[in-house]
Amino acid sequence: MTSRIRYRGAGGAAYITLARPDRRNSLDLATLDELGRSVRRARADDVRVVVLAADGDAFSVGGDLVAIAAADDREQYVEDLAETLHRAITELHNLEAVVVSVVTGVAAGAGVALAAAADVVLAAHSARFSIAYTKVGLSPDGGTSLLSASLGLHRALYLALLNPLLTAEEAMTAGLVAEVHPDDELPAAVERVVGTLLTGSRTAQVVAKRLLRCASSPDPAWVMRREALTIRAAVGSADAQEGIAAFLDKRRPRFPSAGGSSAGDAG
Template sequence: MTAVRYEQRDGVARITLSDPDRGNALSPPTVAELARAVRRARADDVHVVVLAGEGRAFSVGGDVSAFAAAEDTEQMVDDLAEALHRVVSDLHRMDAVVVSVVQGTAAGAGVPLAAAADLVLAAVSARFTLAYTKIGFSPDGGSTLLTASLGLHRALRLALLNSVLTAEDLRAAGLVAQVYPDDELAAAVEDVVAGLRAGSREAQVAAKRLLRETATPAAEAALRRETLSIRARAGSPDGREGVAAFLAKRTPSFPSSLR
């Protein structure tokens, strides 16, 4: 069974995370499939990419059960973070206008993955939370780049307090382009895609490059720092306790907080 579906027609590529029973969790195989789909969209030279999740969530983030099962958690998390960061970087660099569509939950790495798009459209039911520190991890997936789009203190609130923000909260903060009633989201996405397709592709590419390079000129270095940090946290006593508590559905007791 594939965890990522790719469809391309009339200059529009649709990449859909299609593992709804697991909340479209970002396991190593899923991220590998996602990377192939993004590369395929670049090779197809499409005008617009629509990135969405099937079912109740856009993505619940990293597959915590896979972290717990790994023989070498640090290496597994390092490899996963690097793979996901290549996807984020490819989304940033591609000429196509990327539109992410968020319904239900975007958690953990699902938040920066959605934010890697040029336009984020959300259902009114959408909820966003980083939640990394709840399991003793530091943010990855491009979370540190949120300081450019959200502002430092909003990003710190997300990272340190694990706040759950509504789609309207993030529209007001400037990350979400527009919020729609749940039953109108699909039609709204088609309207946005049609408007983009009717515009000048060359002008859109130029605008993307100018704005992204100005807002995040050191994005690659930031993504590498995220990888090194989350690897260290994953192998730490706090990280191991956080994963165990998450899977057991209990409140973690972090060793570093007991000193």
């Protein structure tokens, strides 16, 4: 099977790249299994910096709805998907390395959660962000709930409930993105950040990462477990069935719980 994740080590840094551009780096179980193995390889290699990036015109559009729709047991598949993603994110949080995500193109759903799992988020001017779960009748996972600590409760609720498509600059204003650069200047900016981290005090960086993450969310594992159980229940709902079908059919959903109105209808 073709690798869905590329791993490269160089000078104390590990570069982990989502390599499924034909599917806009959507996240199925095989991709997330490979992601977890790559993060564990970075730990074994004792790198100081991990750079998480993606091939193609999207960072990641989130969970692979085609794979979810095709699963014999959607509830079990989506729980397995969430738990596998959550293990990888927990391992990123616990690395004794600074994690830098590099977002080009669209990050949606779990793609936003994965980008936000990094300690520092860099974005191209072309990047766009949308939480998007409720657009298909699903509840957030991937640690999206943790964004309430970094963005503020009401801003996080706004993003989760109305699903606006944020520009890179808007995401930076919201507090999700640290730096925005023109697309052609982003690679140089990434190497500058990596170089700064590699020449800094590893001891201080690791302690700072632990302290700030603990202060923002004392028990992220519990938060993500609750997300996994919630999305498992949500995917079996009539709303999720309609939302996923509408997404695959490229039409607006008519959620049963909304009385059959299409998303965006006035009433």
